[in-house]
Amino acid sequence: MRDREFIELLDRGLYLVRGEAAAILTHAGGDPDSIGASYTLINILKEIYKVKKTLFTIPSRPSTHSKALLNHLNLAIDDLEGHEGYFIVLDAGSPEQLEEYRWIFSKPEKVIVIDHHTTSIGSYPKDVKLYVSDKYQSVCEIIYDLAELLNYELNTLEAEALFAGIYYDTVRLSIADKNSLRAVCRLAEKDVNPVELLSRLETRMELPERIARLKAASRMRIYKIGEFMIVLTRVGSYQSSCARSLLGLGAHIAVAAGESDDGVEVSMRAVNEVVERYGIDLGRDVAEKLGGEFGGHGGGHAAAARAYCREGDIDSILSRCLEILSEKLGSRAELMEA
Numbered sequence: 001m002r003d004r005e006f007i008e009l010l011d012r013g014l015y016l017v018r019g020e021a022a023a024i025l026t027h028a029g030g031d032p033d034s035i036g037a038s039y040t041l042i043n044i045l046k047e048i049y050k051v052k053k054t055l056f057t058i059p060s061r062p063s064t065h066s067k068a069l070l071n072h073l074n075l076a077i078d079d080l081e082g083h084e085g086y087f088i089v090l091d092a093g094s095p096e097q098l099e100e101y102r103w104i105f106s107k108p109e110k111v112i113v114i115d116h117h118t119t120s121i122g123s124y125p126k127d128v129k130l131y132v133s134d135k136y137q138s139v140c141e142i143i144y145d146l147a148e149l150l151n152y153e154l155n156t157l158e159a160e161a162l163f164a165g166i167y168y169d170t171v172r173l174s175i176a177d178k179n180s181l182r183a184v185c186r187l188a189e190k191d192v193n194p195v196e197l198l199s200r201l202e203t204r205m206e207l208p209e210r211i212a213r214l215k216a217a218s219r220m221r222i223y224k225i226g227e228f229m230i231v232l233t234r235v236g237s238y239q240s241s242c243a244r245s246l247l248g249l250g251a252h253i254a255v256a257a258g259e260s261d262d263g264v265e266v267s268m269r270a271v272n273e274v275v276e277r278y279g280i281d282l283g284r285d286v287a288e289k290l291g292g293e294f295g296g297h298g299g300g301h302a303a304a305a306r307a308y309c310r311e312g313d314i315d316s317i318l319s320r321c322l323e324i325l326s327e328k329l330g331s332r333a334e335l336m337e338a
């Protein structure tokens, strides 16, 4: 077990919900880590902590990837309207990531956060019960360790749910350390069939996403900052998929912005080399700042982040983003001829 003391603390914390009702929430859009952990935790809450009623929801709307996992697990999304009891938030690095469900913090003492992002410490209201350890590479591994502590026997579907979360949060195991790999091996003993499971989850890319990616590439402006290639583009949908695809083309940092119902959504991605060499954190250094300056919010991880801007137009938001990146990387941005 990676951190027994932390898991024992979590176990004691969860006794609070014994005999009560609990609503489980992921971060906006959900992902395999937050959904896999929710699924298994819900079962553990009922079985071990005798929670009398559980609800589950994904703020905003579930992403395509999330929908595939929800179907596989047969996990339905509930309406939390009128829920009385505890709220358990999984894998969300800040309260903003709960979007339309931020109202749950009106009673912070009823909220329990289980997470592995460093940003969680300090960003939640003070009466929220925080179980955060950034030693963990995924929340699914936290739940795996909890199951082990409780001697809870995982069934195949629970094992698959946890496997999926660990697999994707360790970038397909490429950055998995020995504890993550140990959990994966133990889960494999529960009859998880990775090939079959992953082929179900990895939905084929649909035409609209392909079109968005190709448009994003054809519209991009290319900048050089020092020795790094930065690309900025605008596209109406699939911003994060577009930004990711531009890294595949050769960009070190890619930023894709597009208008949504309530402002401008900006997705950004960086290759690890930039993150490591410059200690740049797109979530903290760029998205949070950009969102804040344009009347919205932002956050994420070092190499993948998103800002929501409620003021300003795409052009001014993108130029400000370029400015922040230049400051961070310590050189001026030069526009390259297309």
Ligand SMILES: [Mn+2]
Pocket: 033, 034, 091, 116, 137, 138, 139, 169
């Ligand atoms: Mn996670």
